Amino acid sequence: MTVTFSACSAPGDGLEAVLAFTTDEPVAWIGADRYRQESAAHNYRPEWSWLAARDGQPVGRALWWGGADASIPSTLDDVVVAVSDPEERVAIASGLITAGAESFGTLPEWIVDVAVDWESDPRAVAAVGWRADAARAAGLTRLTERVSVAWTPASDVPSPAASSGLTFRGGTDDEFLDLFRRVTVGSLDAHTQATVAQLGPSGTAADDLAFYRSLPGSRDDWRIAVDPDGLTVGFVLATRTAYDAAISYIGVLPQHRGRGVVDALLAEGLRVHDAAGEPRVVATTDAANTPMRRAFERAGFTVTKRRIVFDS
Structure with a gap:
């Protein structure tokens, strides 16, 4: 039996077969209505939608x-x-993953969203398990579990008051580039650790600056925190995803960690979004990053899902 892999090169070329797939596995998947909605926004495209056929059958x-x-x-x-x-x-x-990667010239990360308590569901464990095997076979050898959280102005726990004495200001790209480099030291974030191992602190900082500049939202909403002595202690990026307002990055300089700076940074990011009338603010952090998870909890964020990320 022969299995072939091909993209839908045009809207009518195999797309209906792609959209006919469903699954009862307890993982997030894309239904036909969601696909068409995202396709209208040019986020899903025929050339990014691939079909596997065995002896001509999808x-x-x-x-x-x-x-x-x-x-x-x-x-x-x-x-x-x-x-x-x-x-x-x-x-x-x-x-499928390998064929797509060869066509795109890159191997994008694979995101699998699961329920908050997925590890207690044998079917979810099995669904993640075979996907992990497929990811490794395709070259996505690094697995990170992340926690997605959300905050609304109506949350039971309000955003923490900025009672630390910190003040906040904007900054130049060069300032943020330096801060991105400095906060790599001792970072608990798996992606940062892996990127530093590959690119070094300066390369990681340049990569981070380019990525976060590419996100939706106003560059003016990036904030640098300064203590009463005039020392920079950290920064927060209030940005957007394609769908929601977001706290995309919080960095505390190594010598200022463990002093509650993260709470004030998070409060400032929430203040920026709340002042703009945002009805919802989202964020993610590694499941293993206990200090950041606790900071989100203190700020009134609720956990909405777990996210399994396969990367190279």
């Missing part, structure tokens, strides 16, 4: 997502494979 699909102006996708959002044999399922999924 057996799997993969959907990549990217910004409306992007030339290549930034994430793999969805892989569904409709075969029962575990080894064949993994092979088809990894084949």
